[in-house]
Amino acid sequence: MAKDAREIVALECESCKSRNYHTEKRVKGQDVVKRLEFLKYCKKCKKRTAHKESK
Numbered sequence: 001m002a003k004d005a006r007e008i009v010a011l012e013c014e015s016c017k018s019r020n021y022h023t024e025k026r027v028k029g030q031d032v033v034k035r036l037e038f039l040k041y042c043k044k045c046k047k048r049t050a051h052k053e054s055k
């Protein structure tokens with residue numbers, strides 16, 4: 001695990017499984033989120049879809 005307790009995660013479209021976004025995620029501390037989920041625009045689907053973190 002990285003010393004700064006953060007990691008880069010890919011955000012994957014729920015519909016087409018494209019990895020459209022990357023984000024930093026805290027893995028320690030008070031703001032820890034178990035599973036990230038964002039509503040983002042997907043170029044492939046041509047609409048806003050749910051994007052979830054993948055590893």
Ligand SMILES: [Zn+2]
Binds near residue numbers: 014015017042043045
């Ligand atoms: Zn998509």
